[in-house]
Amino acid sequence: xxxxxxxxxxxxxxxxxxxxxxxxxxxxxxxxxxxxxxxxxxxxxxxxxxxxxxxxxxxxxxxxxxxxxxxxxxxxxxxxxxxxxxxxxxxxxxxxxxxxxxxxxxxxxxxxxxxxxxxxxxxxxxxxxxxxxxxxxxxxxxxxxxxxxxxxxxxxxxxxxxxxxxxxxxxxxxxxxxxxxxxxxxxxxxxxxxxxxxxxxxxxxxxxxxxxxxxxxxxxxxxxxxxxxxxxxxxxxxxxxxxxxxxxxxxxxxxxxxxxxxxxxxxxxxxxxxxxxxxxxxxxxxxxxxxxxxxxxxxxxxxxxxxxxxxxxxxxxxxxxxxxxxxxxxxxxxxxxxxxxxxxxxxxxxxxxxxxxxxxxxxxxxxxxxxxxxxxxxxxxxxxxxxxxxxxxxxxxxxxxxxxxxxxxxxxxxxxxxx
Ligand code: T4K
Numbered sequence: 001x002x003x004x005x006x007x008x009x010x011x012x013x014x015x016x017x018x019x020x021x022x023x024x025x026x027x028x029x030x031x032x033x034x035x036x037x038x039x040x041x042x043x044x045x046x047x048x049x050x051x052x053x054x055x056x057x058x059x060x061x062x063x064x065x066x067x068x069x070x071x072x073x074x075x076x077x078x079x080x081x082x083x084x085x086x087x088x089x090x091x092x093x094x095x096x097x098x099x100x101x102x103x104x105x106x107x108x109x110x111x112x113x114x115x116x117x118x119x120x121x122x123x124x125x126x127x128x129x130x131x132x133x134x135x136x137x138x139x140x141x142x143x144x145x146x147x148x149x150x151x152x153x154x155x156x157x158x159x160x161x162x163x164x165x166x167x168x169x170x171x172x173x174x175x176x177x178x179x180x181x182x183x184x185x186x187x188x189x190x191x192x193x194x195x196x197x198x199x200x201x202x203x204x205x206x207x208x209x210x211x212x213x214x215x216x217x218x219x220x221x222x223x224x225x226x227x228x229x230x231x232x233x234x235x236x237x238x239x240x241x242x243x244x245x246x247x248x249x250x251x252x253x254x255x256x257x258x259x260x261x262x263x264x265x266x267x268x269x270x271x272x273x274x275x276x277x278x279x280x281x282x283x284x285x286x287x288x289x290x291x292x293x294x295x296x297x298x299x300x301x302x303x304x305x306x307x308x309x310x311x312x313x314x315x316x317x318x319x320x321x322x323x324x325x326x327x328x329x330x331x332x333x334x335x336x337x338x339x340x341x342x343x344x345x346x347x348x349x350x351x352x353x354x355x356x357x358x359x360x361x362x363x364x365x366x367x368x369x370x371x372x373x374x375x376x377x378x379x380x381x382x383x384x385x386x387x388x389x390x391x392x393x394x395x396x397x398x399x400x401x402x403x404x405x406x407x408x409x410x411x412x413x414x415x416x417x418x419x
Contacts, residue, residue, distance in 0.1 A: 002380025005387045008394050012324040013406075019384050020326035024368040024377055026301075027202030027330075030268070031371075032254075032261040040253035049249060052229070056252035061212070063259055064197075067180070068189035070214045072221035074228055075247040075255070079176045079198035079211030083109035083146070085245050086194045086213055089223045090170045094141035099129040100338040100350070101357045102148045106174050107337050110146070118142070119338045119347075124356045127151060127289070127303075127364075131159035138163075144170035147192075151301040153291065154183035157191045164192070172196070175214075179205055180262065182296040189214040194224075199255060204265050204300035204370065207255035210247050268371040269299035275375055276302050276367065279382035283389050285310030301332075302367040305360075312392030315363050317399070321388055323407035327381055329365050336361040 002019040003010075010016040044056060051057075057075055064073040076082040083105065087096075092115050098106050100119035107117035118137050123130040127150045134145060145164055147155045155173065164171035171191075176198035178188040189195050194217070199210035213228075215221050223240070226233055231242030247255075258265075277288050289303040306315040315331070322329050336357050337343055338350035351358050367381060388395060 001376060002384065005384065008391050008398060011321060011388075011395070012326075013321050014398060018324060018326040019380060020377070023326045023328050024373065024381065025328050026366045026368050028368065028370045028372040029201045029206055030204055030258065030261070030265045032257040032259075036260060037253060037257040040257060041250060044249045044253060051246055051248040053246075054249040054252065056249045056256060057247055060207075060247075060252040060255045060259075063256065064189075064212055064214070067259075068187045068214060070187075070190045071216045071218070072214065072224075074213045074221065074224050075207075075252065076211045076213060076228060076245040077247055077251075078200065078209050079174075079196050080105040080109055081243065081245040082196040082198075082211040082213045083172070083174060084112060085224055085227050085243065086172055086196060087113050087115065088241065089220060089227055090144065090172065090193055092144045092170060092172075094143050095139065096144045096146055097129075097134050097137050097142060098146045098337075099148050099150070099357070100336045100354055101127060101150065101333050101360055102174065102337060103176065103333060104337055104340055105176075106146060106148055107343060111342065115143075116141075117146075117337075117343070119336075119343070119350055119354060119357075121354045121356050122150075122360065123156075124360065126153055126155075127360060128153065128155040129160075130356075131156050131163055134160065135163055138167050138169070142167070142169060144172060146172045146174055148174040148176070149178035149181065149188060151289065151303055152177040152179075152181045152298050153289075154178065154181065154188060154295070157183050161192065176200075176203070176211070177300065178298075179203070180266065180296060180298045185295070187296070190216055193217065194220060199251075199258075204269060204298050205255075205258045205262060207247065207251040207258065210251045210255060265371055266298055268373075269369055270297075271375070272369045272373060272378060273299040273302060275378045276369075276382065279379055280304070280385065283311075283382075283386045285312075285389065286385065300369065302369045304365045304367060306363050306365060308363075311389045313389060313396065315365050317396070318385070318388060319365055320406070321395070322381075322384070325384060327368065327384065329367055331361075332364065332366050334361045334364075 061073040173195040175195040199207040228245040231240040233239040291297040
């Protein structure tokens with residue numbers, strides 16, 4: 001249950017009691033059947049086989065391949081290492097075109113390997129990299145494109161594939177958000193040279209930490225398998241450079257258990273999405289980004305776009321007010337990777353050629369969702385947002401007059417308490 005606000009002084013930012021007693025998080029993990037997980041953990045302990053291509057890992061990889069309809073799945077310890085292995089295996093060098101509107105892992109994986117990420121603007125309707133803008137950035141130094149299926153909504157895969165083929169570029173999809181989603185009826189995972197999923201705790205399907213590299217290319221898959229395990233091709237034979245990208249048996253156990261609840265997780269996210277859509281439809285200036293429901297979606301992000309000219313309140317003020325009410329919204333992917341280090345120093349004016357990215361980074365707000373959230377939580381959050389927008393003018397006036405209660409973790413650090 002949430003506390004109803006009758007007057008703006010009831011808002012926690014002005015000293016009222018927070019709407020929610022316990023924090024509502026974006027990225028609260030979905031947990032499958034704990035008994036099934038514990039059984040698998042007990043069995044793996046009994047087997048004394050904890051990592052290095054164990055039976056649970058093999059089963060997990062087969063399940064993913066079958067589900068996605070892709071030939072090869074190499075599970076990894078996280079998607080960032082997955083990206084790095086893909087970058088090495090494909091021999092990316094020089095410049096690679098990436099969106100700036102993504103999690104910092106995407107450009108960092110390139111830069112970590114001495115490759116320069118060239119930031120590209122997005123399509124404001126889809127939030128994904130715009131193939132027309134990609135085309136303008138291709139130079140003789142370009143070796144590839146890493147596109148991101150932001151929020152699990154597919155990129156313009158065919159246009160990017162045409163571009164990559166015409167210019168002889170490698171094409172990688174950062175599919176961290178897009179497990180169990182489809183593009184034109186085909187599951188994401190089989191496009192480009194390679195795609196990478198994330199199974200981090202905050203993703204709708206998790207392995208605690210983890211990810212997977214998927215491809216239909218036999219030769220590339222062989223290379224990636226070796227690279228994931230230090231380049232070992234036998235007990236004491238190393239045939240290539242490699243790293244430790246292995247997923248543990250405990251993570252695979254979590255993955256298998258999570259997969260058994262996959263449909264339940266998607267259904268919870270779908271319900272939440274529809275409820276948010278319905279409840280927020282009456283709030284002027286706030287729109288919930290839409291999923292294309294003729295495709296398979298995982299609905300794992302609830303993404304608001306806030307039009308301050310209509311709401312009368314900025315995204316950042318709304319975010320700050322909601323935090324003190326215990327609604328821990330997230331400004332993904334503010335301020336845009338091009339405004340973060342080391343990229344900001346390299347190209348301080350990058351924002352000038354990324355107008356859509358800049359606007360979106362200022363207007364997007366992600367709301368809590370997932371199986372841990374009840375429908376009363378959602379109606380409570382929506383009523384709160386409606387109240388704030390309805391009283392935007394008075395709230396802004398009051399905010400300009402008085403010192404306010406700020407969330408203790410806001411401003412100093414972006415980390416929340418472990419609750
Ligand atoms: N590419 C893209 C496009 C990505 O979005 C990501 C990751 C990657 C690549 C790299 O994937 P991995 O290498 O991580 O597999 C979170 C996640 O840590 C990150 O995986 C994710 N994207 C990103 C979008 O979100 P933060 O910095 O926001 O995490 P944090 O710790 O602030 O947690 C987010 C929320 O989840 C908080 O409200 C707390 C809650 N939470 C978190 C954890 C870990 C829980 O309730 N329980 C938990 O166990 O990055």
